[in-house]
Amino acid sequence: MASSSELQDYLSVYGLDLQTTTDTTKGRAVLSTDYHKRGTVLVTSQPLGAVALPSTRPEVCNYCFRKPSNPESLQRCSQCKSAYFCDVACFKNAWLTYHQYVCRPASSNHQFLGDDSDQDALDLEMLERVALNCWRYNNRKTNQQQDAKVEEGTDDTKQYNVDEEGVDVTMEAFDGLMGHDQKQPKHTLQRYRRLAEQALSQPYLANSGLKVEQLVQYLCRFQCNNFGIHDDRLFTIGEGTYPVASLFNHSCRPNAVVMFEGALLSIVAIEPISPDQEVTIAYVDAAHDRSHRKSTLSSKYFFDCLCVRCVDTDIYGQIDTLLGKEASDWDRAQALLQQTRLDDDSDTPTTLRDRILQQVNDWDLLEMSRLYDRRHDGVPDASKPLNLAHYTHYVIQFFAPYLWSSCNLGLSFGNEQSASSVLSTTAPSSRPGSPPPLPSPPPRALSYFDDPLPQAARPKVSTSYKGIFTHLLPIIQAYPLDDNVVPYRLTTLSASTQLLYDEMDLGHWRNAVKLGMYVLIQYCWIYPPYHPIVAQHLLLLAKCSWNSIIKSELLGDGKALEKAYERGVRRWILLAKETLATVVGKQGEQWREVIELEWIFLREQKLKE
Numbered sequence: 360m361a362s363s364s365e366l367q368d369y370l371s372v373y374g375l376d377l378q379t380t381t382d383t384t385k386g387r388a389v390l391s392t393d394y395h396k397r398g399t400v401l402v403t404s405q406p407l408g409a410v411a412l413p414s415t416r417p418e419v420c421n422y423c424f425r426k427p428s429n430p431e432s433l434q435r436c437s438q439c440k441s442a443y444f445c446d447v448a449c450f451k452n453a454w455l456t457y458h459q460y461v462c463r464p465a466s467s468n469h470q471f472l473g474d475d476s477d478q479d480a481l482d483l484e485m486l487e488r489v490a491l492n493c494w495r496y497n498n499r500k501t502n503q504q505q506d507a508k509v510e511e512g513t514d515d516t517k518q519y520n521v522d523e524e525g526v527d528v529t530m531e532a533f534d535g536l537m538g539h540d541q542k543q544p545k546h547t548l549q550r551y552r553r554l555a556e557q558a559l560s561q562p563y564l565a566n567s568g569l570k571v572e573q574l575v576q577y578l579c580r581f582q583c584n585n586f587g588i589h590d591d592r593l594f595t596i597g598e599g600t601y602p603v604a605s606l607f608n609h610s611c612r613p614n615a616v617v618m619f620e621g622a623l624l625s626i627v628a629i630e631p632i633s634p635d636q637e638v639t640i641a642y643v644d645a646a647h648d649r650s651h652r653k654s655t656l657s658s659k660y661f662f663d664c665l666c667v668r669c670v671d672t673d674i675y676g677q678i679d680t681l682l683g684k685e686a687s688d689w690d691r692a693q694a695l696l697q698q699t700r701l702d703d704d705s706d707t708p709t710t711l712r713d714r715i716l717q718q719v720n721d722w723d724l725l726e727m728s729r730l731y732d733r734r735h736d737g738v739p740d741a742s743k744p745l746n747l748a749h750y751t752h753y754v755i756q757f758f759a760p761y762l763w764s765s766c767n768l769g770l771s772f773g774n775e776q777s778a779s780s781v782l783s784t785t786a787p788s789s790r791p792g793s794p795p796p797l798p799s800p801p802p803r804a805l806s807y808f809d810d811p812l813p814q815a816a817r818p819k820v821s822t823s824y825k826g827i828f829t830h831l832l833p834i835i836q837a838y839p840l841d842d843n844v845v846p847y848r849l850t851t852l853s854a855s856t857q858l859l860y861d862e863m864d865l866g867h868w869r870n871a872v873k874l875g876m877y878v879l880i881q882y883c884w885i886y887p888p889y890h891p892i893v894a895q896h897l898l899l900l901a902k903c904s905w906n907s908i909i910k911s912e913l914l915g916d917g918k919a920l921e922k923a924y925e926r927g928v929r930r931w932i933l934l935a936k937e938t939l940a941t942v943v944g945k946q947g948e949q950w951r952e953v954i955e956l957e958w959i960f961l962r963e964q965k966l967k968e
């Protein structure tokens with residue numbers, strides 16, 4: 360067994376410390392010992408076991424979990440016909456570590472069958488993989504101890520590099536994980552016992568000496584600790600046991616996020632973190648209502664969340680009141696979206712989707728921009744329900760300066776500091792992988808604004824989240840509401856997000872821009888500005904705005920509208936570049952896309968001059 364300092368040594372290299380709290384439910388907490396900039400990779404974590412979701416198997420390398428842009432380039436195992444690999448090297452590594460044990464001829468292959476919702480199949484596969492690794496590790500340790508006895512006087516120096524996560528570190532972290540075995544419901548333990556017996560019936564585990572109780576304990580740990588593995592678009596592609604990453608506690612307003620490069624997990628700071636501050640990640644999506652978050656955290660992780668967002672009196676806590684109850688709203692939204700339109704002759708939209716779409720179709724972007732322009736004193740008409748268009752344009756006046764100042768782009772009226780120069784200083788140097796050779800347009804071009812929004816924007820209120828919230832909450836809550844489409848409710852957000860993707864699929868780019876702006880506002884309430892979901896959404900907005908320019912040119916919509924989209928493209932690209940570079944990194948597809956879009960956009964602007 361590794362001495363307890365090996366894990367601590369590993370964490371200390373990253374400026375982190377694992378401390379035991381006085382709260383027995385909480386257990387340990389990871390505290391920072393240094394000042395960490397936003398974007399810093401706080402720690403990396405290797406999987407003890409990782410399984411791809413059945414639906415993603417033909418697209419993901421079964422060993423390294425990379426997802427090539429062309430899935431056809433993956434090579435399929437000729438025996439089981441269900442595992443795909445980047446190349447021979449990945450196949451060999453997989454074969455040596457686990458695939459030789461789990462690979463069965465396609466005709467007898469039960470394990471890989473099933474769909475993503477077949478939790479038993481996923482749990483069983485993960486259990487077998489982790490059990491195999493634990494068994495091999497224990498064997499190796501026993502052999503090493505015997506060898507050490509024979510070679511008396513052997514040097515007892517460490518066998519690992521402290522800055523690399525050796526297997527000793529992974530195993531020490533795994534051994535200490537909480538499983539809340541005593542709190543698991545009886546039926547769950549019965550299910551785990553059945554899975555454990557099934558795993559031990561496999562020929563390669565039958566003689567491992569592992570016991571059913573031990574495997575039941577592993578399964579309890581999986582429930583409270585495992586991660587969904589996502590690709591760089593944040594789509595879940597698999598599940599992994601990452602013992603080192605599992606040391607981090609939860610907050611609904613976290614200061615760090617989990618990112619993946621293939622199967623390698625990184626914990627990345629999304630806010631500056633000071634010494635003695637706890638590093639937290641989110642176990643559940645913050646875009647859920649408080650009762651949903653709390654019940655998931657309580658049933659799956661066995662704790663009552665008392666984070667800053669879940670504490671009533673705090674400003675973040677009040678956000679949940681604004682977003683509304685999700686359980687009923689969410690169900691209603693889904694039901695309404697599914698509901699087919701019964702009366703096709705009627706002009707009155709009958710589904711939530713139709714109502715939102717009608718508001719989006721009626722939404723005059725130019726008129727709204729003028730009404731809520733800094734030169735006018737536009738506030739929504741208090742006698743009418745607050746619709747999506749008025750809500751979005753009114754609130755974005757507050758959130759645009761907030762995003763700008765949070766992202767520290769240094770753009771303001773009379774301040775021509777180049778965004779790229781700021782980018783180069785804020786981009787993390789610790790991130791692996793070098794940027795691809797991409798065109799680099801003149802930096803001043805994008806940061807030059809023909810209108811000096813947003814820092815000079817009206818209304819002049821604080822650009823802090825708290826300031827905006829305190830100012831806006833009583834105002835937007837004072838408006839009468841159309842019960843069917845309440846702009847700030849989670850129900851409306853979820854329905855609008857689906858509609859946004861549908862409109863993009865249909866090439867309705869101008870509607871997509873409007874919906875995208877609305878969704879951005881809701882994200883600003885819910886996520887910190889450097890959250891990867893926000894970064895990804897900014898890129899989407901930039902793309903929709905660019906496509907709207909093309910469409911406007913084709914349809915001859917007029918210069919004013921084109922200008923509005925151009926301003927949008929500039930802003931969203933700048934923000935997307937900054938946030939992507941910081942939290943997602945410059946090695947992925949999204950970085951390439953934003954740089955290419957910037958290049959095309961600036962070339963077009965030059966041609967127009």
Ligand SMILES: C[S@@+](CC[C@H](N)C(=O)[O-])C[C@H]1O[C@@H](n2cnc3c(N)ncnc32)[C@H](O)[C@@H]1O
Pocket residue numbers: 384385386387388535536537539583584605606607608609610659660661662663664665666
């Ligand atoms: C992934 S582990 C986190 C590391 C854990 N604290 C440890 O010592 O191993 C998840 C467990 O930590 C505890 N936990 C995590 N976040 C918490 C929080 N915000 N409040 C209370 N307990 C928390 C719960 O017991 C949960 O089941």
